[in-house]
Amino acid sequence: MPDAAATPGLPPEPPPEPSREPLCASADLAERGKAWVWDVQQWGRPARAFALRFDGIVVAYLNRCAHVPTEMDWQPGEFLDMDRRWILCSIHGASYEPSDGRCVGGPCGRGRLTPVRVAEEGGQVYWYPSRDIRPVPFDEPAPGSP
Numbered sequence: 762m763p764d765a766a767a768t769p770g771l772p773p774e775p776p777p778e779p780s781r782e783p784l785c786a787s788a789d790l791a792e793r794g795k796a797w798v799w800d801v802q803q804w805g806r807p808a809r810a811f812a813l814r815f816d817g818i819v820v821a822y823l824n825r826c827a828h829v830p831t832e833m834d835w836q837p838g839e840f841l842d843m844d845r846r847w848i849l850c851s852i853h854g855a856s857y858e859p860s861d862g863r864c865v866g867g868p869c870g871r872g873r874l875t876p877v878r879v880a881e882e883g884g885q886v887y888w889y890p891s892r893d894i895r896p897v898p899f900d901e902p903a904p905g906s907p
């Protein structure tokens with residue numbers, strides 16, 4: 762079926778780039794250091810995500826364990842184990858591969874972390890909202906506010 766927006770004789774327009782949100786400066790994410798944690802909404806409900814640098818690449822996931830849907834950091838922004846090799850859930854010790862979020866040990870079984878798309882450009886880290894994971898609206902009332 763032809764693209765309705767295509768002009769005859771010209772190649773079709775590429776799809777628009779998904780919009781992105783600034784997250785932090787590249788320098789805020791040291792190699793295997795503390796993660797950058799931020800608020801999002803997943804399916805319209807409050808959630809938190811985190812980004813960290815591992816082997817030079819910025820990766821990001823929802824802060825939600827595949828074992829029990831709870832936050833995993835043992836101190837705010839601290840997700841890596843003592844050897845700075847695995848993402849470690851502080852609740853029951855599930856371990857995840859930082860590069861892809863796959864469970865590699867503990868009670869997370871065949872589960873994996875929910876990825877959040879990120880990109881780094883010009884010294885800035887961006888994240889890409891998806892259909893399911895969105896920014897918190899500016900006019901969202903704080904929990905418990907009238």
Ligand code: FES
Nearest residue numbers: 826828850853855
């Ligand atoms: S809640 Fe993460 S290992 Fe159980």
